[in-house]
Amino acid sequence: MSELIFDTVSVRYGGRRGLAAVDGVSLTVPAGKVVGLVGESGSGKSTLARAAVGLSPISAGRVLLGGVDVRKLPRRRPLQMVFQDPYSSLNPRMTIGESITEAIPRGVLPGRSARKEEVARLLELVNLDPDRADHLPGQMSGGQRQRVALARALAGRPEALIADEITSALDVSVQGAVLNLVRSVQRQLDLSMLFISHNLAVIRYLSDIVAVMYLGRIVEAGPAEQVLADPQHPYTRDLLDAAPSAHKSLFDLEPSATADAEPPDPHYPPAGCRYHPRCPVGPLVRSDREICLRADPAEDAASRRHAAACHFSESEGHEPAISRGASA
Structure with missing residues (x-):
């Protein structure tokens, strides 16, 4: 296992004036550990x-794995x-066994029989039954294919x-089984994992x-229990409010008028706080x-709880930590 670090990474398409997909x-x-x-x-x-x-392409910054730039x-x-x-x-034309074998680093397992045993182990x-190694992806269900993709990565x-x-x-009935598998494999192999999802329950x-x-941009980050129990950024709170739960169905959700607004054009992000055009406690609501x-x-987010990129993160009545440009 190794630490994975994104160090001020930016990804920009279309030159300096193009789209900053990651900023x-x-x-x-x-x-x-698992970072969601x-x-x-x-x-x-x-x-x-x-x-x-x-x-x-990384336009600026670097990604480090175990202290080494991944590009090296x-x-x-x-x-x-x-x-x-x-x-x-x-590859739909390669058997499951061939796809997994292709991903094994060269020289690690010399010999056909050793690689075959490794495929069976994975x-x-x-x-999955090792006999599936001779099957094509099209002969398997979506959940089984995702298990194969995981085996290939491993x-x-x-x-x-x-x-x-x-x-x-995946179908809802299959998602739980795959998530249990991912958690089991991560713990068994002690992997560092970045898990991306729009589903807060996951x-x-x-x-x-x-x-x-x-x-x-990252607008809030911290221990899972703390962030989900006491979110500091309005966007995090809006995400939690929009998620159905055992006590709240889709029909009970009533997002605010600001949160329900269309996201800004990423080619021209808003000045100041990027969330202010949709913020339910921002300048459109509070003059x-x-x-x-x-x-x-974001410039002094590190000084706030959960590194929240919000001037008023601690409470609605909290005064901003910075006062640049504020009138006397």
Whole structure:
């Protein structure tokens, strides 16, 4: 296991004036722990994951695994990713056994019989019959394919694993089994894991640490129990309020007019706090909070609880920690 660190990572498309899909993100996945990354679609979660494994270009910053920049690691890097759609991530013309064998680093298991035994071991690890090794992906269900994708990622001998919305394409009846498997494998192998989801129930079940992403930035992060029980950022609170629970159905949800507004254009993010056009306790509701329009709360987020990127994170009546530009 190794620590995975995102050090002020930015991913920009279209040059300096293009889209900043990820903007100066700093996040640490401690060795042997699970960090749950949550946020709405388009917030930059998957782009951050793809940057870590070399599928999206890093415009600024760096990603470190065990203290080494991942761009300097060998092609078979000890950082693997499981994608959202298991069918598109597996070659439909290769058998399950061939796909898993292909991911085993060269020289680790010389000999055909040794690799075959390893494939059988990995299939058993993800609760699949080793006889499935001769099957094609099209002959398996979605849940079984996702188990194969996990086995293939584990074949690469990873020190850290990134799972990107791996249950969102599965039937509800299958999601629980896959999540139990992921938690069991992570604990058994003591893996460092970045688990990406928009489902707060999933994040709560798996994660030691929760990070909340909005419009390309981390707006709150901390121990899972603390963040989910006492969120400091209005966006985190809105996500929790919008999630159905045992005591609240979809028909009971009544989001505020600001939270229900369309997200800003990521090509032209708002000045000041990026969430202020949708914030239910921001300047559109409170005229005395004009600081949100001009001062970026991310600049001194480290001084606040959960590193919340909000001037008024502690309470609605809390005065901002910064006062740049405030009138006397």
